[in-house]
Amino acid sequence: MRVGLIGNPNVGKSTIFNALTGMHQHTGNWPGKTVDKAYGYRVYNGVQYIIEDLPGTYSLISHSKEEEITRDYVYFGDYDALIVVCDACSIERNLNLVMQVLEVTNKVVVCVNLIDEAKKKKIEIDFNKLSDILGVPVVGTIARSKKGIDNLLDDLSRVIYSHNDVKKINYEVLDNYLVKLFDIIPNYFSKNVVGVHLLLKDYDFLNSYDYKYNTDFSSNSLVKKRVSTILNDMFKDGLDYDDIQTLVMENVSVECEKICSKVVRFNDKNYDKNDRFLDKIFTNKVSGSLIMIGLLFLVLWITIVFANYPSQFLYDLFFKFEKVLFNFLAFFHIPSFIVNALVYGVYRVLAWVVAVMLPPMAIFFPLFTILEDLGYLPRIAFNLDGIYQKCGSCGKQALTMVQGFGCNAVGVTGSRIIDSPRERLLSIVTNSFVPCNGRFPLLISLISMFLVSNKVFGSLILTLFIVFGIFITFLITKILSKTLLKGFSSSFILELPPYRRPQIGKVIVRSIFDRTLFVLKRAVIVSAPAGLIIWLLANIYIGGSSILGICTDFLSPFGSILGMDGVILMAFLLGFPANEIVIPIMIMGYMSLGYIIDINNTQELYNLFLNNGWNIVTSICVMLFSIFHFPCMTTLLTIKKETGSLKWTFLSFIIPLALGIIVCFIVNLIVKI
Amino acid sequence: MKLNDLKLYEEGIINKVTASEDIKRRFLDIGINRGVKIKPILSNKTMRAYLIKGTVIGIRLNDSKNIEVII
Ligand SMILES: Nc1nc2c(ncn2[C@@H]2O[C@H](COP(=O)(O)OP(=O)(O)OP(=O)(O)O)[C@@H](O)[C@H]2O)c(=O)[nH]1
Ligand SMILES: [Mg+2]
Numbered sequence: 001m002r003v004g005l006i007g008n009p010n011v012g013k014s015t016i017f018n019a020l021t022g023m024h025q026h027t028g029n030w031p032g033k034t035v036d037k038a039y040g041y042r043v044y045n046g047v048q049y050i051i052e053d054l055p056g057t058y059s060l061i062s063h064s065k066e067e068e069i070t071r072d073y074v075y076f077g078d079y080d081a082l083i084v085v086c087d088a089c090s091i092e093r094n095l096n097l098v099m100q101v102l103e104v105t106n107k108v109v110v111c112v113n114l115i116d117e118a119k120k121k122k123i124e125i126d127f128n129k130l131s132d133i134l135g136v137p138v139v140g141t142i143a144r145s146k147k148g149i150d151n152l153l154d155d156l157s158r159v160i161y162s163h164n165d166v167k168k169i170n171y172e173v174l175d176n177y178l179v180k181l182f183d184i185i186p187n188y189f190s191k192n193v194v195g196v197h198l199l200l201k202d203y204d205f206l207n208s209y210d211y212k213y214n215t216d217f218s219s220n221s222l223v224k225k226r227v228s229t230i231l232n233d234m235f236k237d238g239l240d241y242d243d244i245q246t247l248v249m250e251n252v253s254v255e256c257e258k259i260c261s262k263v264v265r266f267n268d269k270n271y272d273k274n275d276r277f278l279d280k281i282f283t284n285k286v287s288g289s290l291i292m293i294g295l296l297f298l299v300l301w302i303t304i305v306f307a308n309y310p311s312q313f314l315y316d317l318f319f320k321f322e323k324v325l326f327n328f329l330a331f332f333h334i335p336s337f338i339v340n341a342l343v344y345g346v347y348r349v350l351a352w353v354v355a356v357m358l359p360p361m362a363i364f365f366p367l368f369t370i371l372e373d374l375g376y377l378p379r380i381a382f383n384l385d386g387i388y389q390k391c392g393s394c395g396k397q398a399l400t401m402v403q404g405f406g407c408n409a410v411g412v413t414g415s416r417i418i419d420s421p422r423e424r425l426l427s428i429v430t431n432s433f434v435p436c437n438g439r440f441p442l443l444i445s446l447i448s449m450f451l452v453s454n455k456v457f458g459s460l461i462l463t464l465f466i467v468f469g470i471f472i473t474f475l476i477t478k479i480l481s482k483t484l485l486k487g488f489s490s491s492f493i494l495e496l497p498p499y500r501r502p503q504i505g506k507v508i509v510r511s512i513f514d515r516t517l518f519v520l521k522r523a524v525i526v527s528a529p530a531g532l533i534i535w536l537l538a539n540i541y542i543g544g545s546s547i548l549g550i551c552t553d554f555l556s557p558f559g560s561i562l563g564m565d566g567v568i569l570m571a572f573l574l575g576f577p578a579n580e581i582v583i584p585i586m587i588m589g590y591m592s593l594g595y596i597i598d599i600n601n602t603q604e605l606y607n608l609f610l611n612n613g614w615n616i617v618t619s620i621c622v623m624l625f626s627i628f629h630f631p632c633m634t635t636l637l638t639i640k641k642e643t644g645s646l647k648w649t650f651l652s653f654i655i656p657l658a659l660g661i662i663v664c665f666i667v668n669l670i671v672k673i
Numbered sequence: 674m675k676l677n678d679l680k681l682y683e684e685g686i687i688n689k690v691t692a693s694e695d696i697k698r699r700f701l702d703i704g705i706n707r708g709v710k711i712k713p714i715l716s717n718k719t720m721r722a723y724l725i726k727g728t729v730i731g732i733r734l735n736d737s738k739n740i741e742v743i744i
Contacts, residue, residue, distance in 0.1 A: 058702035058703050058704075059701065059702045061698060061701070061702070089727065090726060090727045090728050092726050092727070093703075093704050093726050093727070093728060096704065245697070245698065245701060246690070246697075246701065246706060246707065249701040249706050250706050250707055250708070253704060253706055253708075253709070254708070272727075275729075276714060279714070279715055279722070279729070280715070283715050283717065283722075285717065378731075381731075382715070382717065382720060382722065382731050383717065385717070385719050385720050385731075385733070386717055386718040386719045386720075389719045389733070395720070395731075419699075490733075490735055490736075491695075491696050491699075491733060491735065491736050492720070492731075492732075492733045492735075492736070493696075493699055493700075493703065493730065493731065493732050493733070493736065494720075494730070494731040494732075495703065495728060495729065495730050495731070496722055496729040496730070496731055497728075497729075498729075
């Protein structure tokens with residue numbers, strides 16, 4: 001049985017999906033978290049359900065990119081039933097969508113989620129009455145704690161085989177005109193819906209309809225004639241074409257209001273006073289900006305402080321084990337070339353990635369998720385809209401930018417929430433200017449080694465680097481919207497969802513677990529081969545010098561113009577598949593060029609860098625270059641997929657790189673003078 | 674009067690929406706339609722946020738100037 005999960009944005013569809021399937025689809029307290037379909041399975045009472053999570057949508061007549069997926073699914077998708085998820089705290093608005101869905105199918109279960117929040121706000125809902133009025137089952141759920149999920153499944157199995165009459169929209173005046181189309185509309189799909197879309201001349205809809213049912217509504221001239229006659233009649237009767245949609249929605253919305261007055265009771269008129277208070281301080285010009293920067297600093301500080309301990313621990317552990325591994329392999333008389341390659345190539349890079357890179361990632365990510373769950377992110381979008389508008393874009397770009405902190409590829413995909421194609425491209429191209437999770441550790445270790453060891457100042461400096469990245473985001477956005485992506489931003493609408501208490505414990509466990517698995521997976525797929533390659537490059541000699549030596553010698557003049565050296569550039573190049581291997585490769589590179597054999601702690605790491613001619617300027621250039629260089633392979637592939645254009649993929653590659661070269665060149669120049 | 678002229682915390686009822694097709698659709702989606710109560714509760718340079726049917730929606734001043742309200 002195929003079941004689709006639909007509903008307004010941010011009502012907990014993905015959380016329900018996870019509760020149903022036991023999967024871990026990402027959730028977050030802001031509208032637009034899910035932008036693509038996801039599938040999962042659940043067997044219940046011997047029946048297998050294929051469950052699909054869909055992007056949220058406010059209504060079915062709408063047109064933004066991620067919402068179209070959902071609209072097409074409801075109208076033309078292959079499903080046996082739909083679960084329409086509603087937010088118990090704003091049933092009235094959610095019912096609009098329910099009514100539109102009931103127009104086309106009666107295989108519906110209405111799932112009223114977030115009843116815990118509603119209870120807190122003293123909102124009372126009469127589920128039985130609502131179910132009677134709508135003609136379909138209504139289930140209350142708390143998706144986060146999996147309450148009511150079984151009831152949902154019970155009702156689902158019942159509804160699939162039932163043929164209930166359900167509540168239909170009353171089109172009132174429009175009815176007179178719609179019936180005039182009924183004789184030409186076949187029976188297999190709601191005549192009213194087809195009629196309305198004919199009158200609206202909604203070709204997106206009509207084309208899909210024609211495709212599915214083998215009709216020719218979008219091109220048939222008789223149909224067109226009939227439609228224009230009716231529109232003429234309407235006009236004569238004093239109804240505007242413009243009014244059709246308004247009329248439909250108005251009728252729906254009046255109906256919903258009526259229903260709500262019967263089934264919902266607000267027992268506390270000031271139920272949202274905490275939210276309004278938080279909103280005031282989060283969006284105030286002064287306190288809002290301070291909190292934004294403050295939170296960024298706080299998150300970074302916690303990351304730096306707490307990453308240190310597991311990092312040290314893993315470091316010690318791995319390097320003790322390295323000797324064991326070496327002896328173990330040697331014991332079996334494996335040729336020393338292979339042993340060296342495995343231990344000093346593959347194992348070392350893996351060990352570094354896990355020990356040095358993983359802890360900051362595993363700490364930063366849950367902190368970020370907590371802010372996301374709280375509902376803070378849309379407030380950032382609201383605060384920054386002014387700046388973005390000046391740059392020719394909109395506040396939603398702040399959401400995708402912030403997602404970039406986690407992973408730039410996610411930020412790129414997340415850009416689908418931006419309606420205007422021009423602004424979406426702006427957001428995609430500039431996304432890599434905020435350092436992703438995989439680049440933080442590099443920044444953190446270099447800052448603590450070369451700039452300040454004090455963790456508070458270290459976090460401050462890191463904050464500055466990031467703010468600089470954000471500033472560049474604005475700058476490039478502005479330049480692009482004056483040149484390649486000419487235009488200015490006019491329209492922008494954004495929902496500010498209610499604050500919800502994050503499930504701190506669960507988030508921490510979940511994201512440490514997820515992150516660890518993710519990094520380990522990448523470590524095996526990317527870091528291990530990269531380690532092998534770099535070791536081979538360093539140990540295969542051509543004409544007296546190693547291949548690595550030849551490459552780095554070749555790159556080194558270029559590197560020195562930028563305040564770096566050949567090994568560093570080589571590391572960035574080889575780090576193309578994944579940013580977290582840049583530092584390990586650098587270290588490998590230096591070591592293989594024969595300066596040091598054993599590195600047991602960060603002090604020796606520092607010495608290794610010093611011995612290779614690093615100074616403060618080198619470290620600053622490396623940090624800047626790590627923020628501004630080509631995005632990683634995954635991100636670029638995602639950009640290709642999202643834009644479908646080689647040109648924009650190339651520009652997303654070249655713009656940050658050019659910028660990095662310029663910035664490092666300038667820094668280096670200034671220092672030399 | 675225009676929605677933009679509504680003072681902070683002053684409640685109005687939407688009377689007419691005269692935006693372009695696309696934006697009007699968006700408005701309708703989120704429940705901005707004739708007869709609906711609307712109240713501005715937050716503001717910054719480019720946007721204001723409104724309480725509407727229990728949810729908070731931020732709208733650019735550029736867009737909200739196309740909404741007419743009565744008090
Ligand atoms: N208190 C509470 N929070 C919930 C419940 N269900 C979901 N949430 C939270 O609500 C937020 C939104 O949940 P999602 O599942 O991401 O919502 P969605 O409908 O998939 O959102 P989009 O994909 O953006 O349309 C998350 O922060 C969830 O943790 C619930 O029953 N109670
Ligand atoms: Mg979702």
